[in-house]
Amino acid sequence: MAASGEQNKGRRVQPAWSPPEGVQLPKLRLYNSLTRRKEEFIPQNGKQVLWYCCGPTVYDASHMGHARSYISFDILRRILLNYFKYDVFYCMNITDIDDKIIKRARQNYLFEQYKEKKNSPAQLLDDVQTALKPFTAKFNETTDLDKKQMLGRLKVAVDAAIGPLQETLQKGAADSDVVSKAKKLLDEAKDLLSDWLDHQNGSQVTDNSIFSILPKYWEAEYHKDMEALNVLPPDVLTRVSEYVPEIVDFVKKVMENGYGYVSNGSVYFDTVKFDASEKHSYAKLVPEAVGDQKALQEGEGDLSISADRLSEKRSPNDFALWKASKPGEPSWDSPWGKGRPGWHIECSAMAGSILGESMDIHGGGFDLRFPHHDNELAQSEAYFENDHWVRYFLHTGHLTIAGCKMSKSLKNFITIKEALSKHTARQLRLAFLMHSWKDTLDYSNNTMESAIQYEKFLNEFFLNVKDILRAPTDITGQFEKWEAPEIELNKSFYDKKASVHAALCDNIDTRSAMEEMRALVSQSNYYIAAKKNTKQNPNRMVLKSIATYLTDMLKIFGAINGTEQIGFPVGGSGETTDLEATVLPYLNVLSEFREGVRRIAREKKVTEVLQLCDALRDDILPELGVRFEDHEGLPTVVKLVDRETLLKERDEKKKVRMPRLSLKLSKAGPGP
Structure with missing residues (x-):
């Protein structure tokens, strides 16, 4: 032992390694509407994320309210995919069977038939005056101020077109003058005549193909709008019309599990029985809204609200899984007779077919929480007999126009195409990035001017850095000695990167991330100006690193769609560096x-x-x-x-x- 001790005498003892203390990276947390708080994001299958998003009901042009959801979800999806490196599988639906679609398609079809008859101007005048009687009664009964203003404007326009035609007919004016006045009246009275024709003849429209023309057209327009906004297409797109057999099977299983009942050819979900089950509870998202009949009736659809339909339910809170088709509605075969899917059931059946019994994320607009998403949850958990159909519910905030709710009556209804005629897709996206995805976004001149100035601010920085990098030098000249200004700027660069990361981990807070990026550019601009004032060349490598990082982040956010290493694409659409x-x-x-x-x-x-x-x-x-x-x-x-x-x-x-x-x-x- 003594000899051994002598041999080791004088040797250095290898110190034990220890990690740095207090280092803890932030974890991604998302605001979950189910719990109404931020939760750590933990997907069910490692890095794979199963995501279902409620898509549009395609019966009219997409507007900025739609853009609010789809641009916001595109930003979140890109960040999960390209920043946090999750393997995101994104499924979205198209609602192409719906009360609004049925009514609009029927009216369009009947109006086109009416036009083809080429009735005389006198007959047209008589028909419009006849149609005005029920329209005026409807106008007088309407209490919703928004709808009343729209109806009022339509009535004024029709009245203004009736007078000139009456006058020309009484005077026996030239045919060309009569035809011109009749065309004006036909154009102004389109909505009024369409509604009148639908009440008269809507029940006679029975061909299912008539109800597919309208949604096919508007779906195509929707996809064009999304492409123009640089919104990534879904991995899977489902249409209700293509999933009717799966929907029928889904309803069967809900009934087999004891949560559905047949009434007069329709099938309803039994909310009372479901809520009484020990395993389940109804309206997890917005329990305080249970019993809100206005919201429930809006969820059932305009064509489904009648005394007969309401009396079919065991409880006023019950909702339709399958609707018996009335005359003038499309229909499909089912064990309960000819009918069509309810609104809520489509998402459950389609998402279940693609994603299985449980998904990580379900997305939609804030106004879909109740009854749509609460009903989806109930019927899906009734089908799968589980309580975790959705792990995280993400709901985007409302969009207002200059502080007001978007409304046709207020004349502040803005389609996506109209918005893109005033601002670029990048400017719109920057405006969304500069606000929280879950809060109300006000689309106004001030909002867009802030986005435009932010874009200009970044662009000037990118242009300055590219000019500095173009200055001729040999290969060794790229590596200038770092003095205190470079060390300080580089430290700030890494601090800002850490702050951006922390912001994105905190419920994907792009607003704070964009502010940190702005601060980094300001510091870089100050550094460049200071160097030029002393006739020194700014350090190329540190500026290149900063500009490349900012470009990469904007690519992740979807604000740059190109291969350029630094800055925005030059030369417009289709042209890059x-x-x-x-x-x-x-x-x-x-x-x-x-x-x-x-x-x-x-x-x-x-x-x-x-x-x-x-x-x-x-x-x-x-x-x-x-x-x-x-x-x-x-x-x-x-x-x-x-x-x-x-x-x-x-x-x-x-x-x-x-x-x-x-x-x-x-x-x-x-x-x-």
Whole structure:
């Protein structure tokens, strides 16, 4: 033992390794509408995420209320997929069988038939006046202010078109004049006549194909809108019309499990029996809404609200799983007779067919919580006999227009196409990113101006960094020595990255993430300006790292859709940095030539040549989407910017210059 001790004497003892203390990375937490709090996100199968999203009811143009949900869910989906690296399987439905669709399709069909008859102007006038009687009664009975204003405007427009036609018919005016006035009346009275024709002849429309034309058209328009908004398509798209057999089987199983009953050819869900079960509870999302008959009736649909239908239910809270079709409605065979699916059952049957007995995420708008999602939950848990059909319910917030609810009566109803005619898809997405996905978003001039300025702020930074990186240097010149400013900026860069990560972990808080990114750009701009003030070159590598990171984050958010390493695509739709690679070498040659000409012109005092150089910068190049920025003692900065932005900048500069020029001329006094 002593010998052994002598041998070890003087040796260093290997210290034990220990991890750094207090290091704990934030975990992703999502606001779960089921628990009404943020919960740690733990998918059922490791990194795989099963996600079902309620899609549109396709009977009209998609509007900004739809965009609120679909852009927001696209942002969340992209972040889970591309930032947190989950394997997201995304399923969405299309509702193409619905009371609204049935009524609108029937009315369109009957109105087109009416037009094809080519009734005489006198007959048209008589029909419109006849249709006005029930319409006026409906107008007088309507208590909803929104609907009353819409009906009132329609009545005023029809009344205004009736008078001229009556007058021309009484005068025996020329046929062309009569035809013109009749066409005007037909156009103004379309909705009124369609409703009247539907009440008269709607029950005679029996061909199922008539009810598929309208949803097919509007589904195609919806997909075009989503593509224009850069919303990723779902992995699986389900249509109610294609899942009727599965829906029938689903209803059968709910009944076998004891939670459904047949009444007069329809099948209803027994909410009382379900809620009394030890394993289940009804209305998990919004229990306080149970008994809200207005919400329940809206969930059943306009064509399904009648004294007969209401009397079929054991409880007023029960809802239709299968509706017996009335004359003038599409129908499919079932064990209970000819009928069609209820609204809520479609999502349960389709999601169950694709995702199985339990999904990780179910998404939809805030207004779908009750009764739609509560009824989905009830019937699905009745079918699967479980209490975990959905693990996390995500509901996007409402959208208001300049502080008001979107409404046709208020004339603030904005379709997606109308919004895209005013702002780009990126600007709309930036506006959504700058707000919480679960809170109300106000679509207003202020909101969009903030998004536009944010885009411009980022773009200028990207353009400046690309100009710095284009400065000629050999390969070793890329690696400048880091002094205190570079070390400070790099530390801030990593701090901001950590803050962005923490924000995204906190219920995917893109609003805070965007603010952290803005702060990082501000610090980088300050660093660049400080370097240029001291005639030093900014460090290329640290700026490249920051600009690349910001670009990558914007790609993850869906605000950049391209392969460029830094910045926004140049040149508009379909063009990316290839344009820069192709054009900039020639622009750099032009810039260097212009600098040489300007230097000689200043030395020789040839003002006309200097004016030509300024005109090239201020008037000619902006028309081509090129900006030259002159800085005293430094090379001209060359930037590719979209033409519209440059022309707007030019106009604003002229507005500022004109008063100054007028003041200068007034001080100079009259000429000789």
